[in-house]
Amino acid sequence: MAEVERAPLRVGLLGYGIAGRVFHAPLIAATPGLRLDVVVTRDPQRREEVRHDHPDTRLVDDAEQLWRSDMLDLVVVATPNKQHVPMARTAVTAGLPVVVDKPLAPTAAEGRELVDEAARRGVPLTVFQNRRWDGDFLTVRRLIEQGELGRVARFESRFERWRPAIKPGWRESGTPSEAGGSLYDLGAHLIDQAVQLFGPVHAVYAEVDRRRPGAQVDDDAFVALTHAEGVRSHLWMSAVTPQLGPRLRVLGDRAGYTSYGLDVQEAALRDGGRPDATGWGEVSPEGYGQLGVDGDLSPVPTEPGRYQSFYEQVAAALRDGAPMPVDPRDAVATVELIELAHRSAAQGAVLHLAPTPGA
8 A cells, every 4th residue: 555645744934034034944945744834024025035935835923823823843943042942932832843043042041941841841842053064064074983083182163254344133232132242153053063073061261352343242252162082172253354264174193174165055045045956065176175184185075065954854853753953952052151151251261161960
């Protein structure tokens, strides 16, 4: 007997700014087994964008219409950061599985409470850490696992930009509840990647600055993490870098690896590309990183990026009970490290984390 085709899971997307329009909506629309059913936004321009980009998707201007309905299977929170916890908590209370854009919460305490509440109610919760599927990150992970670098001593990672003019909007707001600034924005990616590669952190040192005239939040930061296994991660995030450094540099006792340039997927999504297109996430040879030692370097093909893996795994989790792609407790730990970085910068000191029980 032929298998009965299952109806797609219905997804409600809260917010259609950069996160919702560029990342979540196209990835959801391209994932087999998911359907972008409804978008919540009041903004007239964004409503027109939804109609253009996803003409079969319903529009509502109030999230309350989602909680009163049993017509959804998943809610995605892509609102400004200060709304992540309240919106996600409402979804959890309604029994709706939820994806929250990074950072999970403005504080680790709020994030921890949300994760605990979801666990108590048995509601699936995950966090959109799409940079785990960057091509260069996947390449570094492969090189480490294959022993190509030997024992890694230092990991350098940069998200640098040249934006000397401050942009209007909540990301540049100085209000603590907004969770704006480079550490919460770019640092949430860099810290998550470092911990994924090298494990728990036991010490944090940071330098956090406001460089642009009138800046209300940090726009230039450096974070040094000492991992429990001895690796040191040096992370830069900045909006005021007129000359960009290498995106990744990994130094081991056998070889090093250096690559330049951001992953190609975000630019492709901004240009209207879809991850089901041929050649998605692939990097041309001139963009390959270099492996080896000075005088003996070889280009290494970059693994194709796979942002689509996130929602493929979400669909598998909801349909078949597979694990969610990102453990939300990882996201809580990332916010804890961001908080420690801010404290370290304020105190001009190295701060140490308490040992993990059982470690």
